[in-house]
Amino acid sequence: MDAREIKEKIFLAVVVILSLAAVLPVFHVFLSVIWNGLGVIMKAGPRFLLDVPPAPNAGLGGIAPSLAGTLLLAVLSSLLGIPLSLFAAVFAVEFPDNPLAKGVRVLSKALLEIPSVVVGMLVYAILVVPMGRFSMLAGALALAIMMIPYVTTYVEQALEGVPFTYREAGFALGLSRPKVVFDIMVGIARRGILTGMLIGFAKVLGETAPLLFTLGRDRYNIPLGPLDYGDSISLLIFDYAQTPYANMHQVAWGAALVLTLMFLAVFLISRRFTEEVFL
């Protein structure tokens, strides 16, 4: 074996070790959530999804209001955030020279990095304080603001990936601009767009910081109306992990597993879309 081959072997080994070092902590987190959460859910049984959380040293109870809150908030914020992102992205891709469209592009990229707690404080200042109360509405708006830059960026990328010739073909057939955009472009890019939407949905499932000062944390009632106080699984984990009580820690682990499974489900669905993306 000459020096070059040895060098290559060393290089390969270093790459493998470093990639493992990067991935292992993630697996460790994942495995410890499963390890700690599974036992709790087995012990609590299906009631874990139906009961209210326990008092200190008083069994396991459940996470029903938080689970309902998380699902409802994710759906509501998606109803608002996804269409807005879709239109913003189409606008930005379709009118690249329009100054407003340029603004949308720059802003959506810049907002990707905004600390989520800032979004929470923004909604707190412009909605919660003037309304004089925490509410599901404020929480849903905060999450919608969180997801818009993500979904916009994904949809933009998906639309940009459509070859220019398809657009030309559409115009050559005498189609109007909206038809070209929404029937041809969006049609071809639909899998990328759906992936972006699902990633936005998954993103807001796990958000904590935008909800800290918007939601009101009602842990005993299932929220329905926009003025109701609500809760989320992430907030429940955040609060329960900080208490000294073992049973509350266990509830937090179980809740973490439920949240992880929801996240995984969305992720797997979005993977199916990306795998089929090639025409």
Added chain:
Amino acid sequence: MELRISAPLLASMGPLIFILWVVLGLVGATARGNSAEVSILGSGSSFIYPQMSIWIPKFTEKYPWVTLNYNPTGSGTGQKQFFSKLVDFAASDPPLTRDVWLRYRGQVLQMPVVLGAVVITYNLPVEGQLRLDGRVLAKIYRGEVRYWDDPLMRELNPGMKLPHKEIIAVHRSDSSGTTNIFTFFLHKASPQDWPLDLVGKSVEWPVDSRGNGVGAKGNQGVTQVIMNTPYSLGYVELSYALENDLPMASVRNAEGNFVSPSPQSVTEAAKNAFPLLPRSPLDDFSLDLDAVVYAPGEGSYPLTSFVHLIFWTRYGEKAEAIREFVRFVNTEGQELVAEGYAPIPPELRSVNLKAVGLIKP
């Protein structure tokens, strides 16, 4: 004929449904407006959160027409949200400062509702309970008493086989009411060793530069460090030491007795501090910590603290529910105190109950 829904139309449905939800919800809320249901929200101290999660279900079970919730946002945030009327009541480890109390004098009510204790816990492979006093603790956290077998330590613990190992002094790295109680105790018990400028929620620990000082975040963090570090010592809330089966030192109180932390010795401290406390919830409580930390009395545990609830005097239609909550907390609520807290003494309950007559619609 093929019926196709166009993408823009489909996409516009989302925001429309959202707006419909808001409008229907607002209409529904107005229609429900005159129903008898009352929703109360509190915010503040995270220390009292587990206790609240005992009180809330018991209270709403008894008063099903009330929805009661509590957000553990921290004492400072709770006060802010209370004064901006976002929440109906606040829970705060420290009482209102005199300035704030003066600004809202006559409009706010304060009451200590449960007692907490800061305990000195340690990781030492030696039999027996450690005995400490304010002077030695101050010297440990100054970096002056550096070894477990220091003559001052041996003097306090004559029977114990203390090893010649360095003391690792663990303290909070974040701003904390626990640190405030602990440093205030050090100052009261040994002012010459622990000056007033080293009292507060976060302080410059002399032991960090002169000895083995270690900072950790939260009670949970300090607990973990102590459990994992032989020959360490630190201060945490009683509940963390109990839940993790950590040893707790007995601490010398103002009368010179070594007292172990327990619900009895903590309530005893509040009982002995009572003559120094205000006689009405309308009064200024800003100095009540001074009364209860290092309180007089033979059996008083010296590192005792209050958690306060803060209410308005006027509540409109919520007055009845708030009154019942105050009554509940100061009567049967005191029988439901969680492990790691201590109930307030009966004298204090009757002062707090004066608030029931002061809360008006």
